[in-house]
Amino acid sequence: MRLKSFNLNICKKIKPFNKIINVDSDKSLSIxxxxxxxxxxxxxxxxxxLESEDVFSTINALKKLGVKIKRYKxxxxxxxxxxxxxxxxxxxxxxxxxNSGTLARLLIGVLSTNPDITVLxxxxxSLNKRNMKKLIELMEEFGAEFFPxxxxxxxxxxxxxxxxxxxxxxxxxxxxxxxxxxxxGLNAYGITEINEKNxxxxxxxRMLYKNSEILKVVNGKNKLxxxxxxxxxxxxxxxxxxxPSSAAFFTALTLLNKNSRLKIKNVGLNPTRxxxxxxxxxxxxxxxxxxxxxxxxxxxxxxxxESSKIRPIKASKDFxxxxxxxxxxxxxxxxxxxxTSVFKGIGxxxxxESNRIKEMQKVLKQIGIKSKATKDQLKIFGKNQFISKSKxxxxxxxxxxRIFQSTSILALITGTTTKMKKFETVFTSAPSFxxxxxxxxxxFEIEK
Numbered sequence: 001m002r003l004k005s006f007n008l009n010i011c012k013k014i015k016p017f018n019k020i021i022n023v024d025s026d027k028s029l030s031i032x033x034x035x036x037x038x039x040x041x042x043x044x045x046x047x048x049x050l051e052s053e054d055v056f057s058t059i060n061a062l063k064k065l066g067v068k069i070k071r072y073k074x075x076x077x078x079x080x081x082x083x084x085x086x087x088x089x090x091x092x093x094x095x096x097x098x099n100s101g102t103l104a105r106l107l108i109g110v111l112s113t114n115p116d117i118t119v120l121x122x123x124x125x126s127l128n129k130r131n132m133k134k135l136i137e138l139m140e141e142f143g144a145e146f147f148p149x150x151x152x153x154x155x156x157x158x159x160x161x162x163x164x165x166x167x168x169x170x171x172x173x174x175x176x177x178x179x180x181x182x183x184x185g186l187n188a189y190g191i192t193e194i195n196e197k198n199x200x201x202x203x204x205x206r207m208l209y210k211n212s213e214i215l216k217v218v219n220g221k222n223k224l225x226x227x228x229x230x231x232x233x234x235x236x237x238x239x240x241x242x243x244p245s246s247a248a249f250f251t252a253l254t255l256l257n258k259n260s261r262l263k264i265k266n267v268g269l270n271p272t273r274x275x276x277x278x279x280x281x282x283x284x285x286x287x288x289x290x291x292x293x294x295x296x297x298x299x300x301x302x303x304x305x306e307s308s309k310i311r312p313i314k315a316s317k318d319f320x321x322x323x324x325x326x327x328x329x330x331x332x333x334x335x336x337x338x339x340t341s342v343f344k345g346i347g348x349x350x351x352x353e354s355n356r357i358k359e360m361q362k363v364l365k366q367i368g369i370k371s372k373a374t375k376d377q378l379k380i381f382g383k384n385q386f387i388s389k390s391k392x393x394x395x396x397x398x399x400x401x402r403i404f405q406s407t408s409i410l411a412l413i414t415g416t417t418t419k420m421k422k423f424e425t426v427f428t429s430a431p432s433f434x435x436x437x438x439x440x441x442x443x444f445e446i447e448k
Contacts, residue, residue, distance in 0.1 A: 007447040008423035008434075010408060013415035014442045016259035016307075021250065021439065024432045025050040025075065026243040026268045028203050029298070031058050031102050032179075033238040036207055037079030038067040038087070039110060039186065040233040044079040048240045051075055053428040057098035061107060064093060081235055084187045089117045097123040097154075099353065099399065099428045102176055104154075105135055106204075109180030112144035113164035113187040113229075122155035126353050126399035129153060134177055141167045142184050166190035166229055173321045173348065175201035175272075178225075185227035186214065196223040200321045201272045206297040210234060241268040241300035245325040246430050248276045249405050252329045253440070254305040255285050256336055256413045262440075264303040271299070275323030276330065283311045310337045312382060317345020324348075327378075328406035331360040334380040335369040336413060347376040353400035363407055366393045367416060397422040401429050408433075412442050 030049040035058065037044030049055060051074075059069055059077075065087040068080035087110065097104040104123060111117050122128060133152035140146070143161030166188045171178045178194060182204050185192025205225060208215045214231045218224040247264045254262040269289055281287050286308045292301035313334050315323070323330070327349055334341035349356040357378055361371050368391065370381040393416055395407055404426050411418035426433050434444065 004448070005422050005424055008404075008408070008420045009418065009445040009447060010411035010443070011415065011417040012443045014253070014257055014412040014440065016257060017440045018261040019440055020263040020265065021436055022265050023242040023246040023250065023267065023436065024052070024430050025240045027052065027054055027429050028102060028201065029238065029240045029268065030055045031100070031106065032203055032207055033236060033240065034058050034062060034069065034077070034079060035106050035110060035183070036204075036233070037081055037236050038062045038065075039084050040081040040235045041083055042081055042235040044081055044235040045076070045237045046079060046240065047076045047238065049075050049077060050240065050243070050429070052431050053098055054100040054103060057096065057100050058103045058107075061095050061097065061103065064095060065089060081233075084230070084233060085114050087111065087114045087117065089119045092120070094120045094122070097121065097127060099124050099127055099425065101127060101130060101353075104132070105176040105180045106183055108135060108139060108158065109183035110187075111158060112139040112142050112160055113184045114160050115162070117158065117160035119158050120155060121158050124399065127154060131351055134174070135180060138167070138169065138177060138181055139184060142188055164188035166192035166227070168192075169194045171196040171198070171200070173198045173200055175203070175321075179204040182208070182215070182225065182227055185229055186233065188229040190229060192227040192229065194225040194227070196225065198321055199223065199272060201270070203270065203298070206270075207236060207238070208233070209297050238296050241266050241298065244268050244270075244273045244276070246433070247303055248326045248329050249409055249433070250436060250440070251277070251280075251287065251303065251305050252333055253409050253412060255280070255308045255310060256333065256409070258307055260307045262305045264305070266300055267303050269299045269301050272322050275319045275321075276326035277303070279313060279315055279319055279323060279330070280310065280333070283313050284308055285310055312337055312339030313341040313343070315343045317376075320345045320348070325402060328356055328360050328402045329409060331364065331378070331380060332406050332410045334382050335364050335367070335410070336384075337382040338384050339382055341380045341382060343378045345376055346378060352402075354398045354403060356400070356403065359398060359400065359403050360406070363393060363395065363403070363410070367391055367410070367414070391416055393418040395420040399425045401426045405430065405433060408437065412437070
């Protein structure tokens with residue numbers, strides 16, 4: 001399904017609001033539920049999944065690999081598991097990952113140790129630019145091959161390993177690379193060991209926890225993950241909560257908008273995903289988590305937010321792994337907060353859907369906000385919220401949903417005329433974004 005292209009214009013400030021909303025379901029969990037369900041035994045269930053382009057790309061890729069997936073009601077699916085090593089690729093099969101780096105890395109992890117797989121892998125214009133060198137090198141350790149040699153971006157040809165052997169991996173800050181190694185290790189001979197020095201998102205481990213004979217996690221000074229290959233995976237039954245990254249934009253809108261309150265229902269509150277909220281609470285934000293519960297080894301609850309006077313944000317490098325997707329919207333909050341905010345340890349943002357450091361600097365420059373970037377740090381010299389009406393923000397077709405969403409919040413708070421090209425890319429991860437903005441009283445114009 002191809003999204004219809006449109007531009008979005010915003011030119012009015014949003015008024016105060018007091019509302020209750022639900023945000024789009026968690027994309028990370030939705031994608032993982034389909035991939036893990038596909039290689040498990042029996043029938044898995046995935047409920048309240050995100051029905052967005054990235055997730056549809058996941059479903060389509062798995063169907064091409066012989067997996068039966070049935071939608072039995074809105075946002076709910078049966079996944080007929082084929083078991084480990086049972087995915088099948090027809091001759092000259094093409095897999096298109098669309099805009100999804102998560103799908104690309106995780107499914108390549110699965111395919112690299114699945115016998116007799118030869119596929120052409122690619123993505124959209126944005127994903128094809130992203131450097132996959134670390135992923136390729138890790139999968140080559142399992143014995144997979146990629147062609148042409150010494151090319152590290154899509155399109156590529158993947159040839160799976162004939163005799164995959166478990167590897168040892170010193171994990172960095174990338175949860176997607178860690179997950180790719182876990183998924184590759186599931187169908188490799190022997191034991192795959194992952195020594196995690198820097199904690200990153202742990203959705204994959206949590207989804208596999210009940211398979212205690214396959215996955216063991218030892219928490220010490222460093223987290224050690226052991227994957228015992230060539231065993232059978234139990235089916236999964238997942239109820240996906242709201243996405244904390246999607247909730248971050250409406251949290252920011254409420255914090256920055258005067259006399260406003262918001263309750264966001266049933267949001268995932270996994271400790272490796274809530275750095276945005278922890279950071280803002282440290283700097284004066286009125287944010288509370290209530291009605292907390294645990295389901296499928298994942299924590300969720302309601303988020304309560306009130307308008308707040310934020311202090312300049314000082315974010316150490318330790319926040320990066322649990323705040324990865326929220327730096328664009330944090331940049332907007334910093335720009336509209338008087339004083340100097342500093343974000344450290346953010347060098348990996350250059351290899352997202354866009355170079356997010358550079359793109360946010362371009363946005364801020366258009367409203368007269370100065371910033372200074374080095375390889376691993378960004379300083380933003382924030383002002384009060386008044387922005388000159390004579391300014392106009394223009395965002396070209398950069399295919400980065402987080403930049404578009406963050407700029408939308410900036411426009412709604414300041415009333416600065418804002419024009420964004422090919423805004424439909426937001427729907428790859430957040431199909432309800434504009435609908436929620438409208439429910440809060442925000443006004444915009446769609447230009448087709």
